[in-house]
Amino acid sequence: MDMKFDPVTGERIQEDGAAQQEQAASSAAAQGTGDPGQSQQAYFYQQFGDAGQPKKKKRGVIFAVLAILLVLAAGAAVWAMKSGIFSSNSAKVIEAFTNTVSDMDYLAGAFKFGDILLANESTVAFHSDSQDFDMELQFLYGKPRKQMLGSLDVSGYMDVDFQAELTEEQLMVQVPSVTDYIFTYHYKEPKNGYLKDYYGDSLDDIDELLEALYSSGSQAEPDLDLAKTIAEECGKLEFEKTDSEEFEVDQEKRKCTAISTTVTRESLQKIFDEFEDSVMDSIMESGYGYYGYMEYYFDDMEESISEMEDVDLTFFIYKKKLACIRAEIQEEEAELRFLGGDTRMQNMQFMIDGEEMLRIEGDIVDSTEVKKVFSEGEETARLEYNRKTGDLDISADGGRTVISGNVFLDKDSFEATLDKIMLDGQFADMTFGMTIKKGASFQEFDGNEFDLGEASIEDIQSLFMELNEL
Secondary structure: OOOEEOOOOOOEEOOOHHHHHHHHHHHHHHOOOOOOOOOOOOOOOOOOOOOOOOOOOOHHHHHHHHHHHHHHHHHHHHHHHHHOOOOOHHHHHHHHHHHHHHOOOHHHHHOOOHHHHOOOOEEEEEEEEEOOEEEEEEEEEOOOOEEEEEEEEEOOOEEEEEEEEEOOOOEEEEOOOOOOOEEEEOOOOOOOOHHHHHHOOHHHHHHHHHHHHHOHHHHHHHHHHHHHHHHHHHOOOOOEEEEEEEEEEOOEEEEEEEEEEEEOHHHHHHHHHHHHHHHHHHHHHHOOOOHHHHHHHHHHHHHHHHOOOOEEEEEEEEOOEEEEEEEEEOOEEEEEEEEEOOOOOOEEEEEEOOEEEEEEEEEEEOOEEEEEEEEOOEEEEEEEEEOOOOEEEEEEHHHOEEEEEEEEEOOOEEEEEEEEEEEOOEEOOEEEEEEEEEOOOOOOOOOOEEEOOOOOHHHHHHHHHHHHHO
16 A cells, blocks of 8 residues: 555655655664674574675565464464374474474463463453552453453542443443442443434444453454464465474484475465454454554555565474474575573574574573573573562663563462563662452442433433532
């Protein structure tokens, strides 16, 4: 498309040639196309290529399709499992992919709370505290109830608590600290009051949104369409063995089995189009003003894909786990290397045309996991996580960004807190926390009903007068 949108306001903007050139230069800088720094690496890391060589202009194409290829890999796993072809080359790739990802480090394993969310009843709670501001939100899920509880305390200004519940027929909201009224909105019934007179057909959008939020079927439909498209395109892939190569795994050179396939530009385009439709439909249903913002970036990605040729993928496998994924796009070659250690993903390296772009070094000391991230040879971040205590410490930008907290998972609950935050050298006077647990303590409503959909202008005016007298 020729239209561009401002990423902040979402409004249409016009770009002349000079502006486009300036934007392209800024984009290239953001993608790291400057000269790489010198790296101080462990002996089993090797940096290849001549740092003085200019980078190719189409390097951004690789970054634009990496996310789609990951989605494709996930879809291939679904397709391979349903197809029942477990002795084929494709199944060997899926097995290696699954074994590699499931072999988690300590911190990644602490975020495996999916089973808790899938319980018959669960509660997700968020809280934030500072010197002048405290907030707590709880989202309770059950069958068929969906409820939200919250409290807000702004020092010297307000101290309120509220509860809301979405049922199959209506939305109920109550603010006990303000009034005993239970405000109801029957989103499946016709409206005849002031809201209908004032907002007209716009209420239909609110009704559809509330119905989509309550109905899991409506929410899942776009994802099913996307999964179907991915499965269909993955079913077209042909995997074949190619020449084995040696890669560094666990500090030793290992001979790795190679299995290759080709992902056509047409397949990527179909998956991308379905993904874009799913995202944009969700934005339209939510009513949030991000449509122009997202369309701006989707247009850029679509342009990159339209200029692509087919993508050749080669999976190098050692002991039923990945040692390397190589993507050849046009005249460029990208490799994601799994260098191993305590887990296959503990040490990793991402390279383009033989030049290291990103490296992750991992180690385990007693019960503490240590991770270092290097970008073009320079250390950019460090992470330490103790699996026994849950203590987490992250630093970046030469110590100017610091995050400390706790992440802990047990059978029935997950808890994450951030109690120390420093951004750009400045400490934030605020803490954050999230808890996910099995079970839900639903709160009952008690009070007189005030039907917002049927209330007249006189009813609403009387309500405001009554509240002002409290």
